[in-house]
Amino acid sequence: EDKVVQSPLSLVVHEGDTVTLNCSYEVTNFRSLLWYKQEKKAPTFLFMLTSSGIEKKSGRLSSILDKKELFSILNITATQTGDSAVYLCAVNNNNDMRFGAGTRLTVKP
Amino acid sequence: EAQVTQNPRYLITVTGKKLTVTCSQNMNHEYMSWYRQDPGLGLRQIYYSMNVEVTDKGDVPEGYKVSRKEKRNFPLILESPSPNQTSLYFCASSGSGGRNQPQHFGDGTRLSIL
Numbered sequence: 532e533d534k535v536v537q538s539p540l541s542l543v544v545h546e547g548d549t550v551t552l553n554c555s556y557e558v559t560n561f562r563s564l565l566w567y568k569q570e571k572k573a574p575t576f577l578f579m580l581t582s583s584g585i586e587k588k589s590g591r592l593s594s595i596l597d598k599k600e601l602f603s604i605l606n607i608t609a610t611q612t613g614d615s616a617v618y619l620c621a622v623n624n625n626n627d628m629r630f631g632a633g634t635r636l637t638v639k640p
Numbered sequence: 641e642a643q644v645t646q647n648p649r650y651l652i653t654v655t656g657k658k659l660t661v662t663c664s665q666n667m668n669h670e671y672m673s674w675y676r677q678d679p680g681l682g683l684r685q686i687y688y689s690m691n692v693e694v695t696d697k698g699d700v701p702e703g704y705k706v707s708r709k710e711k712r713n714f715p716l717i718l719e720s721p722s723p724n725q726t727s728l729y730f731c732a733s734s735g736s737g738g739r740n741q742p743q744h745f746g747d748g749t750r751l752s753i754l
Contacts (some may be wrong), residue, residue, distance in 0.1 A: 565742055573745035627698055630683040
């Protein structure tokens with residue numbers, strides 16, 4: 532059965548810390564892996580990864596995919612309180628999207 | 641403004657009373673999908689639609705119906721709601737049949753079935 536597993540489930544850090552969020556998957560017909568940020572409402576798109584080893588970067592956030600080991604990481608450097616959210620990993624396997632349970636990140640001042 | 645609009649945003653109702661949650665997108669997207677989000681379980685797909693008149697079951701379709709008569713609309717129907725359908729529901733859409741395209745999500749509908 533296809534599955535997406537995120538770790539840790541919850542993380543508390545202080546402003547300025549660097550964090551690494553993990554996402555491993557077992558999915559047939561892999562197409563892409565996506566990261567979303569969910570604050571109070573709808574998930575918002577961060578990155579889409581399709582190829583191994585190519586880092587995607589946006590400001591303090593970056594992500595990379597390893598298709599051989601079937602995982603991805605999301606890095607956030609110099610965290611801010613505004614980074615507090617649930618981070619969702621999702622894998623696209625042709626027609627549908629399978630999500631992990633999410634990592635709840637809390638950044639304290 | 642490009643958006644996915646869900647209605648209602650909140651609903652409290654009773655077991656067995658049919659309800660419909662509407663979803664509309666203004667981006668001319670082909671692919672639309674419904675998810676439910678429960679604590680510790682993440683987002684689970686209920687139904688999806690690749691295009692008009694084409695719908696398929698996701699992971700948790702039991703107790704739900706959908707229809708896709710028009711490209712922009714994808715309503716979720718609970719014919720006989722039960723308490724285990726109490727959840728936060730999201731509608732989402734993307735172009736190109738969903739393949740390799742990030743989805744745009746609505747703001748969610750919180751349903752409570754008593």
